[in-house]
Amino acid sequence: MDVKPKLVIFDCDGVLVDSEIIVSTAEAAEITRAGHRISVEEAVKQFAGVPASEMYRIIEARLGVPLPADLSTRIDSRVRELYLTDLAEIAGARATIRKLKVPCCVASSSEPNRLGLALAKTELLDLFYPHVFSTVLVRNGKPAPDIFLYAAEKMGVPPAHCVVVEDSVAGVTAAIAAGMTPLGFVGGSHCSPLHTESLQEAGAKRIFSRFEDLDAILEELAAGSVDAAEMAAEPDGLASVIA
Incomplete structure (x- = not known):
């Protein structure tokens, strides 16, 4: 792939x-x-x-x-x-995102005030600003694909070349509907083994639990080396907001 x-x-x-x-x-x-x-x-x-x-x-x-x-x-x-x-940052998020070799943005179901507070409180806002998109900017929220398509359009990238990192079935469903590649993240404190199964069933192409593994997953996708069996593997170990 x-x-x-x-x-x-x-x-x-x-x-x-x-x-x-x-x-x-x-x-x-x-x-x-x-x-x-x-x-x-x-x-x-x-x-x-x-x-x-x-x-x-x-x-x-x-x-x-x-x-x-x-x-x-x-x-x-x-x-x-x-x-x-x-509220705390997910472990490894900031360090990993700073080293990513491809552009990134945020597309969230949260309303602008809560979204801005979350990113500011955890000191992640500077990594994405102004590319932070709230679902209030589109007609339909997840599991509809609207917010992901909106983000891709604003970033100038075709959906087929977008990878979405999601922790919810609604988000994975929205990414698939948008024609994007969904990755399931299960490193949050709310996640359980059943959460992993739900994301797999929803169609996540890879499940991971450590942010440090993201760069390697993206490289594998780019190289076309993530096969079907590997994709189903178990987990390893505010301008736009306010518009």
């Missing part, structure tokens, strides 16, 4: 920053408080990588009644508090 990567598109939550467990904890607490009991594990499985608007639509359909008008505000406030105290 000869991909010749010319752009790496990173999801943010659970890929660059270890935030999925934080966000899911806040969502589970407030959604349960609103009348739909859900655990942190269920929130991760069902809503990781899914835009908040879609999550609220799904929950309202299950409840059969509108959610509280301030639910989004309550979740966001709780997430921001936890970000300021608990």
Whole structure:
């Protein structure tokens, strides 16, 4: 398989920053408080990588009644508090990205304020600015391909030459729909062996858990040396935002 990567598109939550467990904890607490009991594990499985608007639509359909008008505000406030105290960069992210030989950008389901805070708090923003794209810039969020196609267009790279690093089924599905090569990252604290299986089933071409392995994977893709068996291997070991 000869991909010749010319752009790496990173999801943010659970890929660059270890935030999925934080966000899911806040969502589970407030959604349960609103009348739909859900655990942190269920929130991760069902809503990781899914835009908040879609999550609220799904929950309202299950409840059969509108959610509280301030639910989004309550979740966001709780997430921001936890970000300021608990949020950290995924181990090895900054060092690896600084050495990448191909351009990169961020395409996230997070809203601009939360996305900007996450990257700034972990001191990753300077690696990508101004190439940081929020799903609010497009019509449909993941698992639709819109945000990845938007990012590729803005970066001037054809989808076939884009590699997407994602930790969610919604993100992998969106990358495939965009005609891009998805890699599944399972190095976040929210990931379990079942997470690996879900990403494989969704179509991730390679699963990895250490950022330090990314450069070698990209080189293998460029050389066409990643065969089908290897792709299924187990894991190894703000201008645009505000627009």
